[in-house]
Amino acid sequence: MPSLADTLNHLLPIIENDLRSILKPRPTYPSLFYRILQYHMGWVDENGNPCEPREGKRIRPILTLLVSQAVCGDYKLARPAASAVELIHNFSLLHDDIQDGSPLRHNRPAAWKIWGMQQGINAGDAMFALAHLAIPRLATSDANPAILNSLLQILDETCLELTRGQHLDMKFENENGIGVKDYLDMIAGKTATLISAAAQMGALAAGADASTSEHYRAFGENLGLAFQVLDDVLDIWGDPDLTGKEAAVDIRDRKKSLPVLYGLEQNPSLRALYDDPAEMDDQRVKVAIDLLDNVGARSYAEELAREYSRKTIEHLEAASPQGDAGESLYKLVDMLLQRNY
Amino acid sequence: MPSLADTLNHLLPIIENDLRSILKPRPTYPSLFYRILQYHMGWVDENGNPCEPREGKRIRPILTLLVSQAVCGDYKLARPAASAVELIHNFSLLHDDIQDGSPLRHNRPAAWKIWGMQQGINAGDAMFALAHLAIPRLATSDANPAILNSLLQILDETCLELTRGQHLDMKFENENGIGVKDYLDMIAGKTATLISAAAQMGALAAGADASTSEHYRAFGENLGLAFQVLDDVLDIWGDPDLTGKEAAVDIRDRKKSLPVLYGLEQNPSLRALYDDPAEMDDQRVKVAIDLLDNVGARSYAEELAREYSRKTIEHLEAASPQGDAGESLYKLVDMLLQRNY
Numbered sequence: 001m002p003s004l005a006d007t008l009n010h011l012l013p014i015i016e017n018d019l020r021s022i023l024k025p026r027p028t029y030p031s032l033f034y035r036i037l038q039y040h041m042g043w044v045d046e047n048g049n050p051c052e053p054r055e056g057k058r059i060r061p062i063l064t065l066l067v068s069q070a071v072c073g074d075y076k077l078a079r080p081a082a083s084a085v086e087l088i089h090n091f092s093l094l095h096d097d098i099q100d101g102s103p104l105r106h107n108r109p110a111a112w113k114i115w116g117m118q119q120g121i122n123a124g125d126a127m128f129a130l131a132h133l134a135i136p137r138l139a140t141s142d143a144n145p146a147i148l149n150s151l152l153q154i155l156d157e158t159c160l161e162l163t164r165g166q167h168l169d170m171k172f173e174n175e176n177g178i179g180v181k182d183y184l185d186m187i188a189g190k191t192a193t194l195i196s197a198a199a200q201m202g203a204l205a206a207g208a209d210a211s212t213s214e215h216y217r218a219f220g221e222n223l224g225l226a227f228q229v230l231d232d233v234l235d236i237w238g239d240p241d242l243t244g245k246e247a248a249v250d251i252r253d254r255k256k257s258l259p260v261l262y263g264l265e266q267n268p269s270l271r272a273l274y275d276d277p278a279e280m281d282d283q284r285v286k287v288a289i290d291l292l293d294n295v296g297a298r299s300y301a302e303e304l305a306r307e308y309s310r311k312t313i314e315h316l317e318a319a320s321p322q323g324d325a326g327e328s329l330y331k332l333v334d335m336l337l338q339r340n341y
Numbered sequence: 342m343p344s345l346a347d348t349l350n351h352l353l354p355i356i357e358n359d360l361r362s363i364l365k366p367r368p369t370y371p372s373l374f375y376r377i378l379q380y381h382m383g384w385v386d387e388n389g390n391p392c393e394p395r396e397g398k399r400i401r402p403i404l405t406l407l408v409s410q411a412v413c414g415d416y417k418l419a420r421p422a423a424s425a426v427e428l429i430h431n432f433s434l435l436h437d438d439i440q441d442g443s444p445l446r447h448n449r450p451a452a453w454k455i456w457g458m459q460q461g462i463n464a465g466d467a468m469f470a471l472a473h474l475a476i477p478r479l480a481t482s483d484a485n486p487a488i489l490n491s492l493l494q495i496l497d498e499t500c501l502e503l504t505r506g507q508h509l510d511m512k513f514e515n516e517n518g519i520g521v522k523d524y525l526d527m528i529a530g531k532t533a534t535l536i537s538a539a540a541q542m543g544a545l546a547a548g549a550d551a552s553t554s555e556h557y558r559a560f561g562e563n564l565g566l567a568f569q570v571l572d573d574v575l576d577i578w579g580d581p582d583l584t585g586k587e588a589a590v591d592i593r594d595r596k597k598s599l600p601v602l603y604g605l606e607q608n609p610s611l612r613a614l615y616d617d618p619a620e621m622d623d624q625r626v627k628v629a630i631d632l633l634d635n636v637g638a639r640s641y642a643e644e645l646a647r648e649y650s651r652k653t654i655e656h657l658e659a660a661s662p663q664g665d666a667g668e669s670l671y672k673l674v675d676m677l678l679q680r681n682y
Contacts, residue, residue: 033508095466099459118440118511121462122504125436128469129500136494145486152493153477159470163463167374170459 001324004331008062011075015061016053018083022134032115036123037130040094040111054106059336060198061086066329067202067216070321074206080138081151081201087131088155089194092162094124099170131155144207151201158197165189172256180261184225192224199223203319215319219312226308226337232257233301236289251288252280258304259297263288266295309337342665345672349403352416356402357394359424363475373456377464378471381435381452395447400677401539402427407670408543408557411662415547421479422492422542428472429496430535433503435465440511472496485548492542499538506530513597521602525566533565540564544660556660560653567649567678573598574642577630592629593621599645600638604629607636650678 002010023041025034035048042054061082068078096102097110098120104110112120135151168186172178199220203213235250236259250257254274256264263270270291273284280288292298312333321329343351364382366375376389383395402423409419416423437443438451439461445451453461476492509527513519540561544554576591577600591598595615597605604611611632614625621629633639653674662670 029505030509030512032512033505095462099462117458119508121436121440121465122507122511124462125465125469126501126504126508128466129497129504132473132497133494133501136490136497145490148490149477149486149493152490153474156470156473156477160467160474163467163470164370164374166463167460167467168371170463171371171373 064202069325071206078205083134091127161193195224196220219315405543410666412547419546424475432468502534536565537561560656
């Protein structure tokens with residue numbers, strides 16, 4: 001049985017190849033049009049010259065392909081859906097960076113910082129259209145049109161959910177009184193919906209029945225929720241040497257992550273600290289973490305992550321994934337959720 | 342035979358009804374989410390209260406329905422496509438207003454001026470997703486899935502072309518040396534592509550063969566080009582009492598419209614006037630129009646509009662539209678292209 005690393009090394013070039021074929025410049029388009037998209041994908045520098053790829057982990061399309069293979073023994077039917085999901089993810093990053101005013105993406109200037117907000121919005125819109133086009137353009141000629149329709153409908157319902165999550169995220173920034181429940185509703189749209197679509201679309205592309213597809217959808221949804229909650233925990237309590245990120249960035253930025261929202265609900269002192277406009281220096285970050293520890297925010301969040309992880313595995317088992325790909329799905333969940341911290 | 346006004350009065354409420362059903366708030370969504378979309382469509386005020394509708398003319402979905410009826414005698418099959426096209430138009434307006442910094446839309450504050458750039462981008466993204474969802478959500482259960490796929494693929498190729506046009510439009514603003522050819526390339530993407538898709542999708546939805554669909558596509562494309570070029574002419578030489586717009590706004594804003602680009606190519610004095618940073622007051626606008634008249638910019642543009650109009654009719658005849666709807670298409674072209682000026 002191949003290791004998870006072998007499996008990823010096999011699938012990643014297939015995904016990259018498909019993504020590059022969808023984002024291949026067309027002769028009737030101005031060269032800058034596709035260059036912005038290729039830059040965002042991490043393939044070229046801002047002058048359009050190939051660079052050391054700085055690609056994302058492509059977790060979503062990997063999931064799509066593995067689920068397809070675990071359903072029908074083959075990942076090929078799911079290649080159009082895998083690219084579509086990854087390109088939708090990148091559409092949302094292009095617009096997110098503008099909406100958040102984030103200057104950096106993968107340690108380089110974000111596309112909008114180089115080409116301006118206007119072209120940044122347009123690049124996101126182009127990526128959105130290309131994500132949809134991945135399905136008809138990559139589909140084989142004998143693909144079942146009813147299945148292609150289902151895939152596109154799920155993709156668009158997912159995009160709508162993404163905008164619901166993004167709407168809430170931006171709305172919450174300007175509001176006090178946001179609670180844990182609001183936060184979970186927001187990440188369901190912003191994070192979990194696309195991971196659940198990745199898994200569900202893999203199943204549907206492979207011809208899975210309604211019940212199996214639904215288990216894969218719920219598997220992806222819980223995986224996304226567990227992953228996001230763990231990410232929030234790791235930001236505060238993770239070992240920067242292991243996570244590769246600076247510690248407690250969320251607290252420094254006063255981000256309302258899950259443990260923080262729980263803490264704000266439980267502890268008025270934390271609320272006072274967060275409402276104080278003074279800079280969140282090291283000393284104040286330490287006080288905030290102590291206050292979070294005092295109210296048990298860490299164990300609350302870890303318990304929630306465990307609950308989502310449990311449901312993730314439950315739905316994966318109910319979907320009864322087959323063969324090596326099935327094993328790889330379990331290993332992928334382990335890699336994503338049982339991280340050292 | 343019904344008058345064009347009767348036909349429009351019959352079709353418009355059907356279109357509005359479909360659009361409203363797609364943009365009907367879902368209970369799981371925050372109320373502001375759909376309110377921004379409904380405000381942009383002209384149905385509610387910024388507090389979400391119904392207002393005197395300030396809707397657009399809905400030319401694109403009207404075209405889609407009329408073409409369908411002219412092909413197969415019925416417009417019903419094309420209702421999903423008609424809504425999709427109109428919502429894509431509105432997605433592009435939401436983002437255009439942000440990209441252009443336009444504060445007004447239909448004499449009210451643009452959505453982004455009320456709810457901010459971030460929510461404005463997100464509202465456009467949501468409209469984009471909903472435009473796509475109009476097709477599966479409004480399709481009847483016996484709709485042919487292969488046709489639905491073709492409609493979606495055309496919709497997305499059209500969206501990509503729209504972003505190409507928008508990319509060029511924004512790029513040209515910062516460039517000198519743009520010529521008539523660049524401009525025609527830009528409006529092909531920005532204006533004509535969606536009108537051509539509106540007609541083509543109407544034909545395909547009605548089951549037209551490839552040759553007929555292609556004639557309707559080319560009909561819509563030339564109609565869009567003729568309309569845009571005439572719009573440019575009317576801005577400068579139209580009677581404000583007839584156009585309902587202030588005269589020569591394009592020149593005041595130093596917009597590179599078709600007659601202006603032709604003039605800049607032909608007349609160095611106009612170039613000097615345009616490059617001079619002094620305010621374009623009434624006196625200077627008059628000088629610019631005189632310079633345009635001297636080089637024959639008006640007759641050049643009118644000749645081009647006539648050429649596109651001729652091709653519009655040629656392709657419409659080749660498509661041989663049937664019945665009252667066919668007659669209405671000719672009348673609609675007359676209304677759009679043979680305007681008094």
